[in-house]
Amino acid sequence: MTSILIVTDAWHPQINGVVRSLERTAEELVKIGVRVEFLTPAEFKTLPCPTYPEIRLSLTHTKSVRRLITQFDCDHLHIATEGPLGLMAAAVARKDKKPFTTSYHTRFPEYVSARIPIPLSWSYSWLRRFHNSGAGCMVATRSLEEDLRARGFDNLMRWSRGVDEELFQPYEGSVLPEKLPRPIFMNVGRVSVEKNIEAFLKLDLPGTKVVVGGGPQLEQLRREYPKVHFTGSKVGEDLARHYASADVFVFPSLTDTFGNVMLEALACGVPVAAYPVMGPVDVIGDTGAGVLSDNLQEASLACLDIPRDHCRKIALDYTWAASARQFLDNALAAQAAFRDKIGKSQAA
Template identity: 80%
Template sequence: MSSILIVTDAWHPQINGVVRSLERTAEELEKIGVRVEFLTPQEFTTLPCPTYPEIRLSLTHRGIVRRKIEDYGCEHLHIATEGPLGLLAASVAKKAGRPFTTSYHTRFPEYVSARLPVPLTWSYSWLRRFHNSGCGCMVATRSLEQDLRDRGFTNLMRWSRGVDEQQFKPYEGSVLPADLPRPVFMYVGRVAIEKNIKAFLDLDLPGSKVVVGGGPQLDSLRREYPGVHFTGSKVGEDLARHYSDADVFVFPSLTDTFGNVMLEALACGVPVAAFPVMGPLDVISDTGAGVLSEDLREAAEAALDIPREHCRTIAMNYTWAASARQFLDNCIEAQDIHNARTTQGKAAE
């Protein structure tokens, strides 16, 4: 396979795991000779998503999306998100009898239910129809795969994640204010209600709490927790240096499907404290690089004793090269599934 078109509603200016995963996958695929193109909201007139203004919703229709897909002329179509572009692209592909894969990055039903009185069963029913209509749905972890399989999702394929070990590594020196008491417990990620950040901020911990990231809940949390140090969004080496300056990385989310930030923290030599839920169970588990507990305070304090060298060693098991190869193999397998179905259909006629 020499070319892949990725359709995604999640794109810049968003800074999140979906965007970073897609970009790094594309970089690694191009290194092995695969042309990767992106169809994103940047090509359309957009409106801000309610409660998520940095998420841009594309204003377009199926005919335009169909022409753009045709113009890119790629062998395989991968739909990364279930937003307006993803839905239109799937509709175009199904009408043309074209194979495509999808990926399940976000526990969208849980995100919706955190804001609106929408039953989880309704959201999962809609998502199941969307993802089952393709030739493969890529998921990051074993626990997510099992959860979706139990909910009736089919054609599930594993697509793990990686970490940039050159950027995310232990750094010398401090970037945080010198008067912040130690130890430093840090959260990195979107500052939004579904990330369950208050579960971290409400903990009675020694030292200091630091929140790195931006999002719709940032201003309200700053007002509610004046004793917490909020840095705003950080990227590149600056982000890596902030990770490296922490003593424990606290991951309070109950809804993430993976949690790239955990790998980034580990690569910087920072142990993880989290709840024993999907994501942390897959990344941390029994590696000894973190502590999982229903008592997040207990986990955070226990993680202080974990050697930083061990954390980085565990993170090095994840590479973007391996992740990209797994993604490509899934695309090839999906094409084979489509060809087999087509052959069977013709034979039945």
């Protein structure tokens, strides 16, 4: 039986695309006979990340991480994040000359520059050294792969995402208050500055704007936009029914590498309005399941004419089973490439 240890700094109580992607991938891997283990901040004492308290930074050291990696005794090591655990796990693997893969989930340099005036080139230089030190770096889309390759990242592997089509579906009726005027323009996700939510809230649109999610910017935006309906965080079927209650899903982010929420909205039959940037270009593109434009108002209004059944049809092209198989193939390919590299080195 193949076994994989996934090291991640992103874990519960966070509710985001990274955590959901890792959990769903693991579930599907187990179904095909792979043993999957997780090394997360749940194993250690933690402290909240400044400006992002939901992220817990692990208080540990390399010796403890090495001990746990040894105890899990897995065939392959995958490092999902560039946080304290990810950095220590990579240091252990490099010192012990063991292969590992990484994945690039977040446009971290853009995220940092939204808060601190640090040049993008500095952040990308650091990330490039980290990801290039592994046997492969998994990326979700073609546009992200092209962007990172142009920045000097190598050994890039494609790992797409999926959607739970049984949970996210076109439910009948609405869970939103009946008093809210239609059409409903909705955003779902973390309410924080890097998600660019204010670009959505500032749009001149008919009906009602709805924001589903929690985060550090929630209370500020509630005060500044009293006409917007903020629901707070939702999970499970409640979340899916909120998606299905919308007429248009508006995705204003400029920093996401994929945007799982777009697939969830589409699976619920809701068209997507977004900027023509990484993520939306790959998921929506020319599928006709949404509208991409630098004028987000025009894109949002144009989405009102898109058939809901077509949106769901596009979403069903993405399955977690296919995503997990792609992840496993990448891990096996990285292992083989590492063995080949070692063999050539010894022969020389």
